[in-house]
Amino acid sequence: MAAVAARPVRGTDPYRPPALTGLADLLDRQVRERPYARALVVTGERVPLSYGALARLADDVAVRLRGSGLRRGDAVGLLAANSAEFVVALLGAARAGLVVAPLDPALPGSQLTARAAALGVGAVLAGPSAATGPLNVPVWPLRVAASRAGTATVTLRPGPVARSRGAAGELTERDALVLFTAGTTDRAKMVPLTHANVAASVRTICATYELGPGDATVAVMPFFHGHGLFAALLASLASGGCVLLPERGRFSAGTFWPDMRAVSATWFTAVPAIHEILLDRSERECPDARSAPLRFVRSCSAPLNPATQRALERTFGAPLLSAYGMTESSHQATSEPPPGRGALKHGSVGRATGVEVGVVDRDGVPCPPGVEGEVWVSGPTVARGYLADPDATASTFVGDRLRTGDLGILDEDGYLSLTGRIKNLINRGGEKISPEQVEDVLVGCPGVAQAAVYALPDAVYGQRVGAAVVLRDGEGVETGEILRHCRDRLAPFEVPDRLELVAALPYTAKGGLDRKALQARYAPGPDAGHAPDPPG
Structure with missing residues (x-):
């Protein structure tokens, strides 16, 4: 159990998650009801961008993209840091009926080129800090200018459209995103997520933590991966909260607490490696961390040691909730509940949220409580498979169920404890x-x-x-x-x-331990096999 004095949950009325059908209408309710409320806080000057302004920018981008020659259901790449450009491009492309494939800006040009070609994107929308180089596909620079006076403009001049053949031929207008995941092999796998997958995931995350207009967070995790994209960005915007995007679009331990105070952040989510950094630096950089209005802190994408979890709770004065998910399940599959919604069982990753989670033996037979087996997930957030990879799809997806490749144990209350990765x-x-x-x-x-x-x-x-x-x-x-x-x-x-x-x-760009680099550095040897993306 958490050894902290937990802050109370919101009110007594039943929580209603936001109504949405996907990325295209993610902002609609907030634009109708709270157009002048802060949606984003951007740049080093911490300029606020309202929901109304954000929607106008996204609509402007959508109009330009519709006139570019791209057709509904076509794929576009998105290469940007955690910036206003990323958010505007994502929402604008969705409103134009396009499928967005976020790309990791830190990847070398050869890998970016390979991913763009494998998917067959019509163009890549690039933010100001993206080092694109020659990608062999059209690159369309996109810029957002926002001022404290409340004005905001976007610059985007589409050019020629690529008509290369790739996995995008498998996409339809029902698809919203393609996320890349390398799993345990060199070749990145492409996970198509529909608007229905996105809506189910966002609604579930909002409902799990009862996110609403009174909440604010700082974007710690990169948006090109599910953790930062779904949990921090999309769930916050759908629920009417505020997201601060750090200067230069990436996490900085030196500015984290000033950023948190600047928006009166009520929560944040990160990987254990970042939690460790904040814990080690908290005494000298934020001795008054407990004075922040935190309702909870969330940890996901890798196992969190229970001793570290308790130390973080003492430092922050708020419950630290472990969650579990993967790219193939549109991020979150389980989470510890917030105070008042159930017991905190540190060492577990909580109970199923919006999906069904089971533990099965080698024959696919459900294991009784307390017995280790492979974790399987099914439900509305699970992807249909991988693009252009029928063998990996057949080995990872069984009907509508996802074989995660993770080992775990369910207790009698339905709490999941992860015990390892089969491939590890x-x-x-x-x-x-x-x-x-x-x-x-x-x-x-x-x-x-x-x-x-x-x-x-x-x-x-x-x-x-x-x-x-x-x-x-x-x-x-x-x-x-x-x-x-x-x-x-x-x-x-x-x-x-x-x-x-x-x-x-060595750590991956999303903050998980890079086991491939670890093995190569200390015990070189062949790396074979496939499993879904590690928890993310």
């Missing part, structure tokens, strides 16, 4: 070891800030356990102390055979 399991002489479980024990050792576990090739056992550990600043813990801590809490075959103290661990 280390096979040491027939003993199956979950890296995530070993990492939890390592992080629980005093002085350890982060830990990552990987497979070491071994001629006798097949694989052994390797670990890389990052110490907290100023801590002088020895490897022997850490290993003794492990021997007291793990089976002998689970204790790391090699343990290295390192300065930093």
Whole structure:
């Protein structure tokens, strides 16, 4: 249970999630009822952009895109940081009936080109900070200018349209987004999400946390991935809240708390790695963190250590709610409930939200409570499969059910605890070891800030356990102390055979541990197989 004095939930009236059908009408209710309310706060000067102004900009973009030669159901790429340009381009393209494929601005040009070609986008809408280079498709710069006087304009001059053949031929007007996920292989997979998927996900997130016009947040996670896109941006706009977009469009620990105070943020969502950064820096950068009007803090996209969760709650003075999801389920599938809506079971990722979540054995038979198996998800947020990849679709989607590739346990109350990834399991002489479980024990050792576990090739056992550990600043813990801590809490075959103290661990752009880079750095070897995108 959370060891904090939780703030009360909103009122006593039943919560009504926003009514919407997809991206195109996401703003409609707020524009009708609260056109002058803040929707976004943008640029380093923290300029507010109202719902009415945001809708006018999106409509302007939609008109220009309709006259460009693009047809309804065509795909366009979107290359921008967390900026007004991203939001306006996304909503404008949706209102024009186009399918939007957000791209990671940090990817090298070769990968951006490969993704644009694989999907077959008609053009790429690019924000001001996007380094596009030669993408072999038309790139249309898009700029938004907003002033404190309340005026806002958009600049977009469409040019020629590409008619390349790609997976976009599988899309229809019912589709809203294509999100890229590399999973555990090199080739990015393309996940098509319909407007119905989007609407179901956004409504569920809003309902889970009872988001409304009184809420505000700071965009921490990138919008090109489901975590930042669905949880922070779309759910906030649909519910009438406010989203501050940090300067330069990306998270900065140095400006995070001033940004939070600037909009009186009531919540935020991030990955565990960012929560760890904020926790380590809170004493010197925000000693009064508990004075912020936080209703809750959310963590998703990777497992959060329960000890860290409790420490964050003490620091922030608000409950920290763990959630679970993946790209293929339009982000959220489970979450711990906010105060007053159910028990907090730290170490779990909560109960199903808007979908059905089950744990099954190797034959697809449901496991009884307390028994480990693979997590399967079904419901209105689950994608229909992957574009241009029938083999991966057949192995990951069973009818209307998604095989997540995650191992977990459901308790008698329906709370899910994740125990690892099937593809991550280390096979040491027939003993199956979950890296995530070993990492939890390592992080629980005093002085350890982060830990990552990987497979070491071994001629006798097949694989052994390797670990890389990052110490907290100023801590002088020895490897022997850490290993003794492990021997007291793990089976002998689970204790790391090699343990290295390192300065930093590799992370993906969305903030999850980059296990492929970890394996390549410390134990190079082939990486085979496929599983859905890790929790996101």
